[in-house]
Amino acid sequence: MLTSESGFPEWLPADRLVEQAFIDTIRQQFELYGFAPLETRAVEPVDVLLAKGETDKEIYVLSRLQADEDEPDEASLGLHFDLTVPFARFVTENQGRLTFPIRRYQIQKAWRGERPQAGRFREFYQADIDIIERGDLPITADLELIQALHDVVNALPVPRVRIHLNNRKLLEGFYRALGIEDIQETLRIADKLDKVGADGVRAMLIESGLGEAAADACLALSTIQSGDAATIRERVAALGQTHDLLDEGLAELAFVLEGVRTAHPDDIIADLSIARGLDYYTGTVVEGKFADIPDFPTVCSGGRYDNLAAGKGDEKLPGMGVSIGITRILSKVLAEGHLRASRRTPSCVLVALVDEETRQQSSAVAYALRQRGIPCEVYNTPDRFGKQIRYADRMGIPFVWFPGTDGADEVKDIRSGDQSPADPASWEPPAEDWHVRIEEVEP
Template identity: 55%
Template structure:
């Protein structure tokens, strides 16, 4: 991987690593577009007020200002870099609703910034890839099911280990908490969200100390969070806890629909995990988190959920459901564990060698013919000995070197050398084609990616 940069938390890639990242991005774009999602891009900055509308994450937001501030600048005018793509997308939908066709299906791949403590899997500047479906006033629940299936397909195309999409429903959780007498459901969810970090015993203490739960209520909340199934049998297990609530029933039915269809189409890749809470307050129904099997300590690589009122204008709301892939987190793990690598570090397939400095223009003619047919080509800058020009191609990772000369009758002749095998053959720049696997730099998966 690229060496540690001078600014911690702002990753940079070497050329061969960037090829791996581009492969991931291109694969995601292809899958998203196959499912009819349109690409958009939103601005990098939002007003502070807009960013902090939902959720308490102000400590992680990077403010943006000129080095010399205006004397009359105010908090309301302050700008900040977006910390995710969902909040800016909600604003985008409201401002452009008259130009969009609903339900609106969008994908968005952009940089985001978050002031976290840098560590593996957590950077201050990173790339996310989001898909969302947003409705005008209402949005069919079926989209919650569809987005889970789309994301499973998208992740399955990447050079990563097996993964599990863990799904829960906040209606289910909130209804259960209300049913046992815990009225501050968001506070309970925030504590349950810490389970994997601090353990059940500490979460139980927190529920009692900060939320006001009795030991019995804390035990009930933890019993719910302990339920995990790969099918819809979680419904029966929740019922066995003996809690009744209408919102609980609604959440159970919705989660059963997601898990039932997803487990049928992608068995083993979906789990109903009733400990999943998601920290952001704008989620209202289905919530998703995704972990790589054997790499659970990396955290979620893809998460999201249903939101009913994040995008709103007056009495008009635009409910949506979306999922976000942490592309930089995934790519960092792919590279650090050698799960995939680029076939070469440059796009060039051919280096056109020079016989002498006077042949540079003719070499450019050859390169032009090759490029016209989609073959990435470089031309040597100086007429060094052929051995040095070949070694230059080797260092660059260019597989073929092109040689041109003039026959006795004055006609040009051409040969191309595969410097890996040493084979050199006659070639015509108007028709020669490299093997398909050498035409572009490709990404090669490791023999196994589950270590």
């Protein structure tokens, strides 16, 4: 990765080929689940971006260099920091033209003005799927989206991702049963368990105004973690708190957990420490992390948001969605050297240029190959063949084509050195060489 402007990653072509392969795979998986594509504009009115309490979100605001001083403040537009808020806005605006339930996928960049760090960027790709329904969105949607999330991340050639599940209703009901008033603040602190540890969370909870008993209860709740729904139920019940919202959240969590685990028992657990920072979530919340890279931040996440989009009158437009951090995942697997593109260009064949007089002949070979879908390029200048082959070698182009007189062409596999007569109208490369492959590198 090149980082001439911190947080705004730029990739060399070889790495961009990997990124494109990721995007292709994700898109294919999303479409397998029947999500339809959507692209929203890069900007939203700032008040839309801020509407859901994201006041401390680092939003890039748009301004024109040539704006007149007496012009009305047009700093009303900002770059979106995720794809969920723009989607909810889009649905709110276009609900008359859309058929519910709306299942859409969206793979776009998002921008956040936070300080960059390992795995954290100011400009990055996200890949989202969401469902928004009119009136009531059943809990089965939560289950479906988490299954889809699991399938998509597992279709990518990346280290194993474990999905951590929780439910905001469960936490909020528990907190209310304890008489806690500042739910948001308590959620925020509880979310830090993996970062500051149990003692740290306990101290912060007490500092926020909780009594020692309440803080201990919150902590005990947060440390519950299991892949088994019955165990979760027992351990929550053992804490002795009762509240309708708690029961509702527990039932939803158990439903989703059991549903996903029937297919993938090892990759998903209920983890009551997951709270999520974004405060528009109202029920299911989910975070995915590399199972064996505990210090690396969340690579995918999502949740249920019942109040982000607004219907006409009293009608609700509840939604559920998940998001995959493409740039974050990519930066890690590339930095670790786990993956690489099989070559640095789509070209499968380099057609050599013998001299200027026969340039047309080389072009004709390339044309014939392209007619049959074989990506190729003609070398620029009639350098000696050693240079032309060296260029192919550096680019990872597997074949060099030598035009001959009277159709006596030859093609050379520069990996093996084998060279043999070939006809541009019929020769084709082995299937595995046709297009760039993404290769997993053994350490």
